[in-house]
Structure formats: C-alpha cells, structure tokens
Amino acid sequence: MGKKNNDKSKDKKVEEVKSSENEKPKENGTNGVSKSNPEPAPDPPLEDLNENIKKIIEQDPLLSSKDSPIYNIDPKSFKGLQSSYERVRLFDNPFATIVMNNKVNKYCSHCMRLPERGKELQHCGACAFSKYCDKDCQKLAWKTHKNECRRLNGVFPNLPLTEVMFLSRVIDKVIFLEECGDKFGWEKQRRWADLMTHADDIKKDEVKMEHFEKVYTKMCVFRKDEMIPKERFFEIFCKVSINSHSIHTNAGDEIGISLDLGISIYDHSCRPNCSMVFDGYRVYLRPLSQEISPFDTKHSFISYIDVGRSRYQRRKELKMKWYFDCNCDRCKDTEDDVLTSLRCPNKECDEPLVTSEDAEPVMIGCPKCKSVANEDYVKKGQEIMKNLPFRFTMDMDVEETKKMLNEAIEYLHPMNIYICRMQTAVFHITGKLEDKMPEMQRQVYENYKRCFPKMDRHNGFQLINIVRTLVQKGERKEAIPYAYDAMCIFEICFGMEHPYYLQTIALWTFLDKEINKTDEELYSLMSFDDNRLVNISALLGTPTIPGLDNANPQPSE
Incomplete structure (x- = not known):
C-alpha cells in the first residue's frame, strides 16, 4: 500500500487461460435457465496455452508458489486449470x-x-x-x-x-x-x-x-x-x-x-477488480471479473477507501492518508462527473448538468431544454457539496440530515452521489423514507453501479434493500429479479459457501417458486449480521426455517 496506482492503459494485459469445461454458462432471465445454447468456441492450441502460462509466471514469480491456482496444472493436458471465479487468494498469517x-x-x-x-x-x-x-x-x-x-x-x-x-x-x-x-x-x-x-x-x-x-x-x-x-x-x-x-x-x-504484509503489496484503484472478503482476521481476495487473478499482483487492484463517492472526495482522502494523487482509470473517466451533477434550473427538465466540486463555476447550458444555469447557481451547488459531511453515520441527527437533504435537492440532480448518500443515511437511521421508497432505492442502485464494480457487494446489498421494500409492499413477484441479481453478485464476491450467498439463494428460491413463507421468514434471510455457517439444506428443505434467532438462520440439529 502507499504506492501510486498504475496506469492500466500502459500495462500489457495478461491473457487469461481458461478451460472451456470449467467455464460457467451465461444465464438469462430470472430463473437461471439459459435461453439459448450457442456452440462453444474451440479450445486454443495447447502450445499457445503453454506459452501464455509461461508469460504469466514470468510477469509475477508469486504464481510459481504452491498457493498459486496454476501451480498444479499439467503443462500438456492443462488438467487442474481453475476458472477465474475459483481463483481466491487467502491471507491468513497477518503481521x-x-x-x-x-x-x-x-x-x-x-x-x-x-x-x-x-x-x-x-x-x-x-x-x-x-x-x-x-x-x-x-x-x-x-x-x-x-x-x-x-x-x-x-x-x-x-x-x-x-x-x-x-x-x-x-x-x-x-x-x-x-x-x-x-x-x-x-x-x-x-x-x-x-x-x-x-x-x-x-x-x-x-x-x-x-x-x-x-x-x-x-x-x-x-x-x-x-x-x-x-x-x-x-x-x-x-x-x-x-x-x-x-x-x-x-x-x-x-x-x-x-x-498484513502480503495485502500491502496491492495497489489502489477507485475501480477495483478484486474484493477483500473477511473471515475474522483472515482475508480472501476474490476476483470480480473473469480476466483477473489475485495472484497477478501487477494487474490486481483493491480499494483503500470507500469508492462510493465523487472523484474530489476520493482523491482528497487518498492524498490525506496515503500521500499520492490518484490517476486510476475511473479518476480519468470524465463520465464520473455525472455523480456531482446539478439539476437543470428548469424544474420540468430532468437533464443533469455536469460539473464537479472543484471546477471553475461557470454558466452551464442544458443540452436538452436549452436553459442556462448561471454562475451563482453553479457555485451554490458546488458549495453545498463541499459543505456536506465527509461521511454519514448512524448516530447523526436524523432531522438535521433531512434538512441537509431537502436543501441539496433544490440544486443537486437525483443522480448526484451526495443525494444518494444522504437518502441512504436517512433510510438506515429511520428505516424508512416518507415516499417513493422503491424509486429512491432504484436510483441509489443506479448510482452504486456507477461507483462500484458490477459484482461488488455494495450493489448486492442495495438490491436486497429493494427486495425487502417490495416484500413489505406485498409485491413478491416484482422482487424476484432483484433477488436473483443479488444472488449472482454474492456468488462472485463472497463465494458459493458463504452464508450471504446461501441465504440469498434461499430467498430467491422461495420467491421464485412462490413457496409459502411469512414476511418475517424472508426478512431473516435478508439480515447479514455475521459470517457464521448456514445450513442450506435446512433453509430450502423444510416448511419453516428452523432455529431462527435474532433474525439469523441456524443449522438444524
């Protein structure tokens, strides 16, 4: 940690070697059944695969260790090759x-x-x-x-x-x-x-x-x-x-x-491609995309900070604590500025006016309705963003938070990440918002997708929030696709043996198969308090969930 993040555009991409037998089929719809079965692409010649593995090992000697996913691969048959979703690196001996x-x-x-x-x-x-x-x-x-x-x-x-x-x-x-x-x-x-x-x-x-x-x-x-x-x-x-x-x-x-001296090797990115999954002090480093292996330390990135914020806030924290100016792919992406966009002065127009907290306040013309936001309007929006708290916590005064939210809504666009974070804070403090709960949560989810990698757990948790609200409203059928997407995310970022994945697959199954479960039983599956083991057979195979205690499913005797 503490090193400057690499410019991935200058890095030579490591080719992924993958066995077609181990590759997971793409799934469509909410029932997990593929709608079409295209012919798989032919395997590349073994000679090419052999050369690729040599290249990968040369770029990172750590791959030759016994912990590496390619250590036991037969160089001729390539038997034992793992999919990228199985390439998990364990750090269990911290300093x-x-x-x-x-x-x-x-x-x-x-x-x-x-x-x-x-x-x-x-x-x-x-x-x-x-x-x-x-x-x-x-x-x-x-x-x-x-x-x-x-x-x-x-x-x-x-x-x-x-x-x-x-x-x-x-x-x-x-x-x-x-x-x-x-x-x-x-x-x-x-x-x-x-x-x-x-x-x-x-x-x-x-x-x-x-x-x-x-x-x-x-x-x-x-x-x-x-x-x-x-x-x-x-x-x-x-x-x-x-x-x-x-x-x-x-x-x-x-x-x-x-x-942990091993984890300290990894550089930061505001668009990380690996996720740190904790089990007490143990850390499992999991890839969030198919082409990444955590054993390839040159091309694997983690986030040192909460990346669900604007470029200005991210760079400010990184400079303050780690003393470097972040120049990762996301920080160079101009589309990231939509997270700090302002409302169009025309209240009937929903077009975001793109700016940032530290940009020169100038007039901005709306590309949709041709209205113009003058300098004072832009400056006021920037000041609101800069003056909001660095983070929102559960012990904040809810009325004060609502007051800040109402003032910000007058200038900041619904896609603005500050609006998203304040709405989320009010929801977590009070457990509710006065109106338009599902719409608000969907907007938060859309904003999260702009901030976090597709398979990041934050996206999964926000999907679960949507499911909970729809269950409360009695709209279980509408909740099915959100539960399915959350299950897919948790499979990648946590793994198929993790309690969060097991709880979510049970949740999706109950909703999809219209199994007679009470709201309380479904809510219990959306409570992620700890990492203790869950008995999936007990969750899926009994009329009621046995041993529910403090909203946590327990293994059956």
Missing part, C-alpha cells in the same frame, strides 16, 4: 491484528469472529480485558497477548487507545524479527523492511505530526521501560499508517485493525 476497544466484548480477541451461537466469550483471567471464543483461541493468542497483558495491568484502570495497543504489538513483532528471525512466516510474501514509510510526507503534515506526538506520549506510558527510541518508533508509526487496513464484517461494520 499484527487487534480488535477495536469498543468491539472487544463482541468479537474474539484472537480469531476476531463472533462466538458460536448460545456461547459467550471468555475473558483473560489476568487482565479481564481480552476475550476469547475458547481455551484454544486464548492459547494461540498468548504469544501476542502475554506482554500486553502485563502492560494492561500496569496502567489499570486506564485503558490505552486501540491504536496504541496495535502499535505496541507491531513493536513487539519487529523486535522479535530482529532477535529471532521470521520463525512464523510473517514475511513470507513481503519483508517488513520493504514497507513504504512516506516519512518525509508525514513530517510535513502538521496534523499527522501532532497526532504522532500524542500517540508517542501515550505509548511511553503504556510500555514504560520497554519503550523504544523515538526515531525508531516514528518509522514504525509511518509504516503502520501507510500499510495497515481496517477489518470489517462483510456487512461493513468495522471491528479491528490489521497489518
């Missing part, structure tokens, strides 16, 4: 992780998962702060928690910030590497010494340096005599700031922090 202080009572401090249903986390007997699924997790965590446990008792009743404890864990790991070497394989994919620091940029950043001084002071209190020299701590602080990432549930709830 350091931590559960956030405000989540420590809910998630295991080692595996970072929820406890099994019906069970409670067990706290550490010494510090009573860290909590674990069971004795196994506690034992596995002890080599990391041992020194931390002693330090927590030393500062009791004060509790250090999550960031301070995370940095302290990194310090312990760095010292261990220097004294004992990489005994646990933390540097298997990248060396700690190779991480970027952006130290010069951070030294010029007054806000960041002020934050560093506060963290350093708190770290000295926490580690006491074990504190390392300030210059050395600054280097660690810089590397962690640039290369760490948040850990989320797949529904988007932030629960912790991680530094």
Whole structure:
C-alpha cells in the first residue's frame, strides 16, 4: 500500500487461460435457465496455452508458489486449470491484528469472529480485558497477548487507545524479527523492511505530526521501560499508517485493525477488480471479473477507501492518508462527473448538468431544454457539496440530515452521489423514507453501479434493500429479479459457501417458486449480521426455517 496506482492503459494485459469445461454458462432471465445454447468456441492450441502460462509466471514469480491456482496444472493436458471465479487468494498469517476497544466484548480477541451461537466469550483471567471464543483461541493468542497483558495491568484502570495497543504489538513483532528471525512466516510474501514509510510526507503534515506526538506520549506510558527510541518508533508509526487496513464484517461494520504484509503489496484503484472478503482476521481476495487473478499482483487492484463517492472526495482522502494523487482509470473517466451533477434550473427538465466540486463555476447550458444555469447557481451547488459531511453515520441527527437533504435537492440532480448518500443515511437511521421508497432505492442502485464494480457487494446489498421494500409492499413477484441479481453478485464476491450467498439463494428460491413463507421468514434471510455457517439444506428443505434467532438462520440439529 502507499504506492501510486498504475496506469492500466500502459500495462500489457495478461491473457487469461481458461478451460472451456470449467467455464460457467451465461444465464438469462430470472430463473437461471439459459435461453439459448450457442456452440462453444474451440479450445486454443495447447502450445499457445503453454506459452501464455509461461508469460504469466514470468510477469509475477508469486504464481510459481504452491498457493498459486496454476501451480498444479499439467503443462500438456492443462488438467487442474481453475476458472477465474475459483481463483481466491487467502491471507491468513497477518503481521499484527487487534480488535477495536469498543468491539472487544463482541468479537474474539484472537480469531476476531463472533462466538458460536448460545456461547459467550471468555475473558483473560489476568487482565479481564481480552476475550476469547475458547481455551484454544486464548492459547494461540498468548504469544501476542502475554506482554500486553502485563502492560494492561500496569496502567489499570486506564485503558490505552486501540491504536496504541496495535502499535505496541507491531513493536513487539519487529523486535522479535530482529532477535529471532521470521520463525512464523510473517514475511513470507513481503519483508517488513520493504514497507513504504512516506516519512518525509508525514513530517510535513502538521496534523499527522501532532497526532504522532500524542500517540508517542501515550505509548511511553503504556510500555514504560520497554519503550523504544523515538526515531525508531516514528518509522514504525509511518509504516503502520501507510500499510495497515481496517477489518470489517462483510456487512461493513468495522471491528479491528490489521497489518498484513502480503495485502500491502496491492495497489489502489477507485475501480477495483478484486474484493477483500473477511473471515475474522483472515482475508480472501476474490476476483470480480473473469480476466483477473489475485495472484497477478501487477494487474490486481483493491480499494483503500470507500469508492462510493465523487472523484474530489476520493482523491482528497487518498492524498490525506496515503500521500499520492490518484490517476486510476475511473479518476480519468470524465463520465464520473455525472455523480456531482446539478439539476437543470428548469424544474420540468430532468437533464443533469455536469460539473464537479472543484471546477471553475461557470454558466452551464442544458443540452436538452436549452436553459442556462448561471454562475451563482453553479457555485451554490458546488458549495453545498463541499459543505456536506465527509461521511454519514448512524448516530447523526436524523432531522438535521433531512434538512441537509431537502436543501441539496433544490440544486443537486437525483443522480448526484451526495443525494444518494444522504437518502441512504436517512433510510438506515429511520428505516424508512416518507415516499417513493422503491424509486429512491432504484436510483441509489443506479448510482452504486456507477461507483462500484458490477459484482461488488455494495450493489448486492442495495438490491436486497429493494427486495425487502417490495416484500413489505406485498409485491413478491416484482422482487424476484432483484433477488436473483443479488444472488449472482454474492456468488462472485463472497463465494458459493458463504452464508450471504446461501441465504440469498434461499430467498430467491422461495420467491421464485412462490413457496409459502411469512414476511418475517424472508426478512431473516435478508439480515447479514455475521459470517457464521448456514445450513442450506435446512433453509430450502423444510416448511419453516428452523432455529431462527435474532433474525439469523441456524443449522438444524
């Protein structure tokens, strides 16, 4: 992380080698049945495929590892070749992780998962702060928690910030590497010494340096005599700031922090082609398109930020935290400016007037009705966008949010991403909007498709919101295609064994086959609270869903 994103137009595209036997057939309609069966294209000559695999390996030596999807391919018959949707790269040995202080009572401090249903986390007997699924997790965590446990008792009743404890864990790991070497394989994919620091940029950043001084002071209190020299701590602080990432549930709830040296290799794009799927601290990197393999690190991109925003906001955050000017495909795409478009002054006209927050305010003529938005009108719209909150959260005052939304609607077009985000915020805070709910949600979905890759989970979740609203209105038949599209997205971005996919395939099946299910049973399948296992046979094969508890389906006995 922290490197400039590559200009993909200059990169030579890696050819995808694919077995026609493993290729998934294209499906049409909402019932998953192909309407036509065209003849498959003939396989390319084996000699050509052999050359292509050699090229791919030459471009990225990581592909020769045993974890690579092409490691076990027979070079003559190509038996064992996987489809791109099966090319999932697992990162399960991070350098350091931590559960956030405000989540420590809910998630295991080692595996970072929820406890099994019906069970409670067990706290550490010494510090009573860290909590674990069971004795196994506690034992596995002890080599990391041992020194931390002693330090927590030393500062009791004060509790250090999550960031301070995370940095302290990194310090312990760095010292261990220097004294004992990489005994646990933390540097298997990248060396700690190779991480970027952006130290010069951070030294010029007054806000960041002020934050560093506060963290350093708190770290000295926490580690006491074990504190390392300030210059050395600054280097660690810089590397962690640039290369760490948040850990989320797949529904988007932030629960912790991680530094994984393997993941830090990947560059950013505002139009990512890989998705990070979390299972506690474990990360599954999944391709979002057929031509991408996560093992090809030169052409695989992740997003460092929330890409469901305007170019101005994305670039601002990337520059502020990672110190580079994003020049990815999407940031160079002029069509992205429709996300910051203004309403036509003619209230009867629905044409968007394209501009951006930081563009020079000039008169804009409507290409449809020929009305003209004067400079003051354009400037007012730009000021509204710049003055809106950076992000909307569940604890915001709903009346204040509605007030901002009503003011913005006077100037900003319905396709404007700021309108989309405010409408979504009001919906999540209140659970409803006063009118036109399905239409609003469809507009949000259209905006999401402009922001996120086609198979991104955000698109799937928005489709589920549409399904929920249609079920509430008694329009189950209309909900079928949206449930089907959500199922297809979750298959790609989460995988066919993931609970979210299994719940959605059950939801679509019940709707499509008109199976007699209550609204509450359908709502339970649209609740994505955690990643715990779901028994698909129980979901599909019984008259009622057994063991529903807190809107989460449970495996049958």
